[in-house]
Amino acid sequence: MSGRVFSAVALVVAMVVPARAATIEITMDNLVISPAEISAKVGDTITWINKDVFAHTATAKNGDFDVMLPPKKSATSVLKKAGTIDYYCRYHPNMKATLKVEP
């Protein structure tokens, strides 16, 4: 019985979420990006969470993305290209981190 419920849930999840695509959370809190380094795959979604009262950005040095994060807001972006991306906050350039996107 519980096995059947489980497989029904698994089927629904499988239909909604394409295989392998994951959602990864990256948080900006007290002017620190964490995790400072994380790996993801092409197709994964990054959820950027700004816990600060300050506006931040997640800006890729190579121009791949530039996400605006108003105070206490979050945003998502889907990773489209592989590569090691260094990014920072344009308003607070001391906030730096690296995102490794695998194919």
Place this chain on the structure above:
Amino acid sequence: MFVRWSAAAAAAILLSSPALLQSAGAADKPTDPQIAHIAYTAGVIDINAAKQAQKKAKSKEVKAFAEDMLRDHEAVNKQALALVKKLNVTPEDNDTSKALSKQAGDKLAELDKLSGAAFDKAYVANEVAYHKQVNSALETQLIPSASNAELKSLLQTGLKIFQGHQQHAEHVAAELK
């Protein structure tokens, strides 16, 4: 000659002001309502400086810096107001706040006479000096004196963000040379 004299006077004011903050602390430790007033006043001063710069600055980088100052200092002061309301504290005016305001008023008037690249340089140089002064006051006096944990924590966040501003201002100052 006059220019040289006023620069010397400005340097003297900047150099003497941290001492002034220190002496207020040495005589008697500021209370939380006084600390809140000092911190809020310090924020308003930089907001006013940024508003002046938005009108007068020539360089794109200086304009962007002023916009960053406005955004962050308004955010900190909004937090500060919410906190004093929550704690039911009325910020209390004091000699340090008055001295800061007087110094800032003089600076605004001085910068108002400048324009173009001369304004940009003077504004950014003052931002470096001002953030140094405020950060030193936060570090050595305001944070250690704050007794409420939430106020202390807000001041610590402020210090962290203002240290970033100081670095940013130093960077912009170096670019203008």
